[in-house]
Amino acid sequence: MKAGKTGKIFVFSAPSGAGKTTILDHLRVTVPNLVYSISATTRRPRAGEIDGRHYFFLSVEEFKGRIEAGDFAEWAVVHNNYYGTPRSFIDQVIQSGRHIVMDIDVFGKKQFDKVYPDAIGVLILPPGMEELEKRLRNRSSDDEETISIRLKNAVTEIEFARSQGKYEYTIVNDDLERAKRETEELIRSLTVA
Numbered sequence: 801m802k803a804g805k806t807g808k809i810f811v812f813s814a815p816s817g818a819g820k821t822t823i824l825d826h827l828r829v830t831v832p833n834l835v836y837s838i839s840a841t842t843r844r845p846r847a848g849e850i851d852g853r854h855y856f857f858l859s860v861e862e863f864k865g866r867i868e869a870g871d872f873a874e875w876a877v878v879h880n881n882y883y884g885t886p887r888s889f890i891d892q893v894i895q896s897g898r899h900i901v902m903d904i905d906v907f908g909k910k911q912f913d914k915v916y917p918d919a920i921g922v923l924i925l926p927p928g929m930e931e932l933e934k935r936l937r938n939r940s941s942d943d944e945e946t947i948s949i950r951l952k953n954a955v956t957e958i959e960f961a962r963s964q965g966k967y968e969y970t971i972v973n974d975d976l977e978r979a980k981r982e983t984e985e986l987i988r989s990l991t992v993a
């Protein structure tokens with residue numbers, strides 16, 4: 801990386817259950833030197849999730865205070881919980897010339913584009929709705945009501961991403977190994993010094 805060059809921002813979006821976390825976990829291991837943004841959320845931690853590592857888990861009051869303070873580059877209510885992207889961390893990372901990977905829902909990404917118009921969008925899609933439902937059930941991390949909210953929202957999210965989203969790349973996660981490889985190769989090709 802040349803001195804003084806700003807790092808790139810990669811924004812990954814996907815309907816819940818499409819496999820984004822699994823694919824990003826692969827990217828963490830196979831493509832070093834990427835920095836991962838940690839979002840804030842008011843949703844409860846899932847088993848194994850650690851505060852400050854997977855998310856900053858906040859109360860609704862704390863989250864609203866952070867909105868008031870202008871701390872977020874974007875925020876949105878997703879599946880009935882607040883999610884937001886802390887801004888100062890992104891600026892620090894890209895100004896130091898490192899690349900940052902973000903995980904933002906399709907509506908939040910639209911807001912994010914106003915602040916960071918050069919961010920590169922990567923949309924991860926499931927091969928179909930039946931498969932998406934199967935994956936959400938197999939994951940066993942959410943109750944029935946949550947699964948049904950996420951499935952209903954998936955239809956709206958995919959439609960919104962296709963009609964109004966700015967996604968330079970789309971990865972269909974049918975075969976997981978292929979989707980992992982495709983993502984890895986994409987990010988490698990875009991981050992060669």
Ligand code: ADP
Nearest residue numbers: 816817818819820821822935939973974975976
């Ligand atoms: P997201 O982060 O997009 O909500 P996850 O990465 O948690 O999705 O994946 C949802 C579930 O689907 C997980 O149980 C995961 O192991 C599984 N999964 C991911 N990709 C595939 C795939 N290509 N085929 C089958 N199951 C998959």
Ligand code: 5GP
Nearest residue numbers: 814839875876878883884885903904905908
């Ligand atoms: P989950 O609860 O499954 O971790 O994430 C649910 C949804 O919230 C996903 O679509 C994910 O992209 C989105 N999300 C995670 N972090 C942020 C964020 O900082 N801002 C916005 N707008 N959405 C986020």
